[in-house]
Amino acid sequence: MSRAGGAAPPPPAVRKALEPAAPRCYRHCTAPVGARRIRSTLPGTVTVYACPGGAVSVATYAEWSRRDPSSAFRRFLVGRTLPRSLVQEVDLRGATRHGPELGLPAERALRRAASPRSVLVVYWRVYPSKDPDGTERRLFVCYRHGRAEPIFFRAPTDADRPRCPRCGPGGRTTRRTRA
Numbered sequence: 001m002s003r004a005g006g007a008a009p010p011p012p013a014v015r016k017a018l019e020p021a022a023p024r025c026y027r028h029c030t031a032p033v034g035a036r037r038i039r040s041t042l043p044g045t046v047t048v049y050a051c052p053g054g055a056v057s058v059a060t061y062a063e064w065s066r067r068d069p070s071s072a073f074r075r076f077l078v079g080r081t082l083p084r085s086l087v088q089e090v091d092l093r094g095a096t097r098h099g100p101e102l103g104l105p106a107e108r109a110l111r112r113a114a115s116p117r118s119v120l121v122v123y124w125r126v127y128p129s130k131d132p133d134g135t136e137r138r139l140f141v142c143y144r145h146g147r148a149e150p151i152f153f154r155a156p157t158d159a160d161r162p163r164c165p166r167c168g169p170g171g172r173t174t175r176r177t178r179a
């Protein structure tokens with residue numbers, strides 16, 4: 001038995017059930033939020049939910065096991081967030097999800113498992129914050145660095161597809177010109 005207690009990614013039916021119920025961007029645009037699975041060495045599933053402009057709604061980590069995966073997910077995020085201090089313990093919330101609340105297909109998939117386990121989901125949600133000059137900033141993600149390297153950073157809320165600090169000097173942002 002491995003130290004992680006046989007931790008595994010949740011079955012596909014369960015992953016589907018874990019998708020957010022209101023997939024629209026919040027306070028940035030009205031585009032639908034898309035889910036992107038991130039390649040990682042963690043046993044579970046890392047998913048980032050962001051709009052096409054890069055504004056992050058939530059990043060989640062789902063693992064099918066008996067241990068609390070919060071600290072492993074936190075380490076994953078810290079290595080991909082600029083600055084690292086943006087990853088705050090208080091913004092990480094863990095929840096145990098059981099079969100019945102996930103719907104029938106997920107429940108069936110969990111019931112077929114050899115040993116009963118729960119799906120542990122950690123949610124990372126960073127709320128917009130204001131600079132001293134009143135500029136509101138929120139969390140964005142940059143996908144230009146490979147499937148295993150989403151880069152999380154803050155940019156003004158009205159920015160569209162802002163470049164992350166790793167993308168270039170100054171990490172310039174482009175402002176939306178559309179209404």
Ligand SMILES: [Zn+2]
Pocket residue numbers: 025026028029030031051052053054055
């Ligand atoms: Zn948006």
Ligand SMILES: [Zn+2]
Pocket residue numbers: 142143144145151163164165166167
């Ligand atoms: Zn970048």
